[in-house]
Amino acid sequence: xxxxxxxxxxxxxxxxxxxxxxxxxxxxxxxxxxxxxxxxxxxxxxxxxxxxxxxxxxxxxxxxxxxxxxxxxxxxxxxxxxxxxxxxxxxxxxxxxxxxxxxxxxxxxxxxxxxxxxxxxxxxxxxxxxxxxxxxxxxxxxxxxxxxxxxxxxxxxxxxxxxxxxxxxxxxxxxxxxxxxxxxxxxxxxxxxxxxxxxxxxxxxxxxxxxxxxxxxxxxxxxxxxxxxxxxxxxxxxxxxxxxxxxxxxxxxxxxxxxxxxxxxxxxxxxxxxxxxxxxxxxxxxxxxxxxxxxxxxxxxxxxxxxxxxxxxxxxxxxxxxxxxxxxxxxxxxxxxxxxxxxxxxxxxxxxxxxxxxxxxxxxxxxxxxxxxxxxxxxxxxxxxxxxxxxxxxxxxxxxxxxxxxxxxxxxxxxxxxxxxxxxxxxxxxxxxxxxxxxxxxxxxxxxxxxxxxxxxxxxxxxx
Amino acid sequence: xxxxxxxxxxxxxxxxxxxxxxxxxxxxxxxxxxxxxxxxxxxxxxxxxxxxxxxxxxxxxxxxxxxxxxxxxxxxxxxxxxxxxxxxxxxxxxxxxxxxxxxxxxxxxxxxxxxxxxxxxxxxxxxxxxxxxxxxxxxxxxxxxxxxxxxxxxxxxxxxxxxxxxxxxxxxxxxxxxxxxxxxxxxxxxxxxxxxxxxxxxxxxxxxxxxxxxxxxxxxxxxxxxxxxx
Numbered sequence: 001x002x003x004x005x006x007x008x009x010x011x012x013x014x015x016x017x018x019x020x021x022x023x024x025x026x027x028x029x030x031x032x033x034x035x036x037x038x039x040x041x042x043x044x045x046x047x048x049x050x051x052x053x054x055x056x057x058x059x060x061x062x063x064x065x066x067x068x069x070x071x072x073x074x075x076x077x078x079x080x081x082x083x084x085x086x087x088x089x090x091x092x093x094x095x096x097x098x099x100x101x102x103x104x105x106x107x108x109x110x111x112x113x114x115x116x117x118x119x120x121x122x123x124x125x126x127x128x129x130x131x132x133x134x135x136x137x138x139x140x141x142x143x144x145x146x147x148x149x150x151x152x153x154x155x156x157x158x159x160x161x162x163x164x165x166x167x168x169x170x171x172x173x174x175x176x177x178x179x180x181x182x183x184x185x186x187x188x189x190x191x192x193x194x195x196x197x198x199x200x201x202x203x204x205x206x207x208x209x210x211x212x213x214x215x216x217x218x219x220x221x222x223x224x225x226x227x228x229x230x231x232x233x234x235x236x237x238x239x240x241x242x243x244x245x246x247x248x249x250x251x252x253x254x255x256x257x258x259x260x261x262x263x264x265x266x267x268x269x270x271x272x273x274x275x276x277x278x279x280x281x282x283x284x285x286x287x288x289x290x291x292x293x294x295x296x297x298x299x300x301x302x303x304x305x306x307x308x309x310x311x312x313x314x315x316x317x318x319x320x321x322x323x324x325x326x327x328x329x330x331x332x333x334x335x336x337x338x339x340x341x342x343x344x345x346x347x348x349x350x351x352x353x354x355x356x357x358x359x360x361x362x363x364x365x366x367x368x369x370x371x372x373x374x375x376x377x378x379x380x381x382x383x384x385x386x387x388x389x390x391x392x393x394x395x396x397x398x399x400x401x402x403x404x405x406x407x408x409x410x411x412x413x414x415x416x417x418x419x420x421x422x423x424x425x426x427x428x429x430x431x432x433x434x435x436x437x438x439x440x441x442x443x444x445x446x447x448x449x450x451x452x453x454x455x456x457x458x459x460x461x462x463x464x
Numbered sequence: 465x466x467x468x469x470x471x472x473x474x475x476x477x478x479x480x481x482x483x484x485x486x487x488x489x490x491x492x493x494x495x496x497x498x499x500x501x502x503x504x505x506x507x508x509x510x511x512x513x514x515x516x517x518x519x520x521x522x523x524x525x526x527x528x529x530x531x532x533x534x535x536x537x538x539x540x541x542x543x544x545x546x547x548x549x550x551x552x553x554x555x556x557x558x559x560x561x562x563x564x565x566x567x568x569x570x571x572x573x574x575x576x577x578x579x580x581x582x583x584x585x586x587x588x589x590x591x592x593x594x595x596x597x598x599x600x601x602x603x604x605x606x607x608x609x610x611x612x613x614x615x616x617x618x619x620x621x622x623x624x625x626x627x628x629x630x631x632x633x634x635x636x637x638x639x640x641x642x643x644x645x646x647x648x649x650x651x652x653x654x655x656x657x658x659x660x661x662x663x664x665x666x667x668x669x670x671x672x673x674x675x676x677x678x679x680x681x682x683x684x685x686x687x688x689x690x691x692x693x694x
Contacts, residue, residue, distance in 0.1 A: 258546035259473045262567040266479030269571040273486055273684040293568045300548055 001197060002190050009186035014179060021175050028167040030126060036135060036160050037123055040081075044120070044139035044151040047071065051085045051141040051149055054093055065094060072096040082154040085141065088116065093149050108154060111138035115150040118142065129161040129168070196225040200232055210435055212240045243306075251303040254296040261296065265289045298425035301358075302410070305429050310352040310437040317388045317457065318345035318381045320353060324360045325379050328368065336373030339364075343381030349388035351457040352437050359430035359441070363392045363453045366426055370396030370417065370451070386459050393452040404443050404451075430455070465513035465582065465639050466490045470500040470529065471544070472522050476567075480516075483571055488640035488688050489513075489578075497521045497529035504537055512539050513582045519545040519556070527559050534560035540581035544569065572644055579645065582636075599634045601689065604673065606634055615673055625650055626669050629662075633679060637691040640682045 047068070054065045072083045076096035084095035086102055095101070102108050111121035115138035127133040134154055141149040199216055206214035215236060216229040268289055272282045325341040332339035367377045375395035382389050399407060399414055406412050408431050411424040431441045439457040446452040467489045471477040474495075481491040492512070494500035504512065515533060519526030530541055540562040545552070548566045556564050562581040565574055599606040603616045611627050613620045622630065628650045633641060646662060648654055666687060670676045680690050 255546050255548075258548075258567040259476055262546075262569065263473070263475040263479045265568045266476065266483050266571065270479060270482050270486070273483075275684070277684055289568070290570070296568075297548060297566075304549060 005190045013182035029164045032164045040137040040153045047151045048141045069094040107136045111136045115140045127157045129165045254300040305432040315351045318347045337371045338376035341379045349457040355433040359433045362426035362430045367394035387456040390455045393446045395450040398449045468512045468515045470494045471518045497524040515541045633689040637689045640688040642686040
């Protein structure tokens, strides 16, 4: 959105600046030329006044004519402008440089012909900085109402063009500054326009990552976005309600099923008392009943974990892990599995100790269940950048890559291990418990075989 | 031993009563908190050994009932409830419950807990007389400290395990002890596959004491000492 809005604004402002800048540049050039032309017209008038009294003599020494010639030469020397006074028949009364004559055609000739008609020549065409043209101005010398001669000034335009160019550069510099200001303003403007969108984005991200309490303040910003913010809040409320209902349903269901299940199990016990001891059927019925009980327990745990507000505190992950490993060691020894713990103690991170312990229990339980006797399960605590991780690596049969992707889904159990006891909810509970505190759980194959589960908890307070 | 079962769900209550009866307990069923408190009022009958209290009662909160029972009697209370969360357990135990069992429970575990709290109560009530006690059951007298057993004044030589077994059953005459409970208390192992060890010991006790009817086999459950009708 920003990348669309920003260029749009910049292009718009740049075109406004250009639309203003071009006429300005043209008028600067015109003004420069105008002042040059006026200046020359004044000069031609002066020379015409001098030439007015030069009598018609082709040779000889006329004091006035010499004065005129001297004036013209000085003028040419000082300003570098060719100046000449020409009779009607093209002969020069005086000219500087002395050899200069009017060209047969071109600008100079046109100006001369116009002046012969008794009036000043037209303003010469505009000379742009990239052109090399000259400015020719001609004025008639009138004696007794007749045009006797014409004063022609043929000026180079380098200086004028340089001045125009300087003016243009100044305009360009001004425009550049204005453009920079405009870009700055555009950035601020887009920021202001997009602020509600960014707030919405942050809130959406929060909700997506499980912080269902996130809402948007629907006060600031344009009305459309305010409406969007309100709709968003309504949607978030609905999503939260639905999740809450789902959780409540799971909790209620697993709660309400307990009484009938308890009665059922008791009836099974009664039945077992009637049957001869060691009846296999009744033993398996009892086992199924207990399995149902385990699934109910885990469902309720999951519902509670989803609802739980984690009590985050700076926890010594190393000590906590060591304690959990110590508790499981008896079970491991019974199964003939070596349960080993290594890694640094005194590694602190932010976690809810109860939630992390429960998550770790589920993971270690899982690892022990799948590791055959004689193999080992290794629990390692490592500190890595912003995380403290606990790795539980087993040497069980492991899982295929497709299975690794699905592990942790609710009720998912590997097809090869359908008959190992458990509800298939343990790792889901672990993930939910960890996620509530900003932690994660990841699965990878262990070498040469087995599964490696990595629990990560943040070192910095995730809600700080 | 008499048990008070406070449970509003009739199906659960009926099944549990039947099971407990099979284990030699006399069960009184109360459907509400009020009924339970009425039943606990002092009467001529034998006092209750243990109260099994469900928390979801129709008339009042189970925790409240627990608190009231605590005020009136020292009878041990085991909360038997569908509320599984830790907070409920802690709350229940804080209110004076002696134990907390979550439905659905294992029958063996529930029975073990009933025995555990009643044992605790017994050792708490009469700490002094117990060690010196000589249990008398009709013709049989059992001297616990000296580990001597006599029938009609005639001393009987018993092995260690035989004596332990007899002493255990004699603790609560009439109550059925489950096989696994006897094995864990006498043989100190949870391994149930001790073959016919228990049967062998029971048979030898019967023949040594020359009282075959003293120890009764409850099929599918375990054994109990038949209180001799005096």
